[in-house]
Amino acid sequence: MASSAVEKTAEELHKEIQELHRQQQEITERLRDPRGIRRGGTFPTVGTGGPRNRGVVRPAVDADEPPPPKRRVSSAIVKLEDGEIKAGVGVAQDAEDPLVGPCVAASRERNEQKTSRPGSVIGGFKREGNSRMRRVFINMMLPEPTPREPKLIQDASLVKRNKRMLGQLLGTLEKFHEEDEKLSSTDAYMHRSDLLRRAEEKAQEESEKLRLQERERIAEKQKRDLILRASVAAKAQEKKWELLFLSWSEHHKKLSNFLRTKAGPPIYYMSAKPLVDDPLLVEQHREQA
Known part of the structure; x- marks a missing residue:
């Protein structure tokens, strides 16, 4: 019965210590954030990095079909001249350009080789050259664009x-x-x-006055929180000492049933038969132990 009462008291002390630690943590959070800006509501469905957007779903690439040949922007240029449409002017100009012509011819020849060459079979596995070969990008030297002349009004x-x-x-x-x-x-x-x-000066003075009052209020609140946190920490330490004394008393109470040697370090032992039949002497021995 006594052991159950001791255990209940120890459990209550543990609960009180946890409650005091919780209060101390709340006071520390108030001291760190006196205005309560960081103590906002959290969204359970959204993580710290925000909602994750799904990527763009791209269609699957068929390994049997070669990729379409690359198209140049200059090949789509259409020139109007005397009411007639002439297509492919950009291609002809690129072919005539001594700097761009060889690059265009080499790129066209490489695309034709890729489309005409089937996938190679190595070791029983079909391997497409377009999907696993290293792609080489050629920086083609394009002519600089000519500046536009401003339109002059002749009217x-x-x-x-x-x-x-x-x-x-x-x-x-x-x-x-x-x-x-x-x-x-x-x-x-x-x-x-x-x-x-005058109205602006008065508004500025009132704003400064309110700001000073807010600072004083925060400083006073921080002072009260510091005193409260110190008192809560002292209470928690007192409860810890009580719990330690309670555990020491229980341990000492258990050791009082044993006999102890006078020479150190002490050895606790218990005889099979009681050495003294007088209960008063036994109780006195327990008190001395």
């Missing part, structure tokens, strides 16, 4: 109209500027400017 009436509209716009802006200067020199404008300046 005289349109030029006069644009100049007239620009003059009207500049005149309107100058008129507004003169009116603003006239209004700024009046007493009403000066009075209104003074009122606006």
Whole structure:
């Protein structure tokens, strides 16, 4: 019965120590984040890195069919001349260019070899050259694009109209500027400017006052939290000492039933038959032990 009571008391002490540690952790979190910015709601369905987007599903590549040949952008250029459409001008120009012509011919020949050559069979396994061979990219030297010349307006009436509209716009802006200067020199404008300046200064003073009050409130709260955390830590340490004393008492109570040698280190033993029949002497021996 006594052992069950001791175990229950030890369990209660463990619970009290855990509760004090939890309170101490909460106070530490408040001290780290006094404004409560980091203590926000968490989303259980979303991880720390955010939602994961699925990749683009690409169609499967058939190993039996060769890939389509590469197409150049210049081959799609169409030139209009006298109402007739002439296609393939870009290809002809590239072929005539001494810098680009050999590269285009080599690329076309390589594509034809890839499409005409079947997959090689090595060791009983079919292996496609396009899927596993190293791809070599050739940096082709393309001619620099010619700069575009600005379009000049040749119509005289349109030029006069644009100049007239620009003059009207500049005149309107100058008129507004003169009116603003006239209004700024009046007493009403000066009075209104003074009122606006005073209102801004008052708002700035109030904002600074609120900021100082917030800082003082946070400092006072941190001071109270520090004192509370110290008291909670002291209570937790006291509970730990109580638990340690309780375990030591239980252990010492168990050792009091044994006989101990006087020479050190002490050896605890128990005789098969009681040496003293008097219970008072036995109890006195236990107290001395």
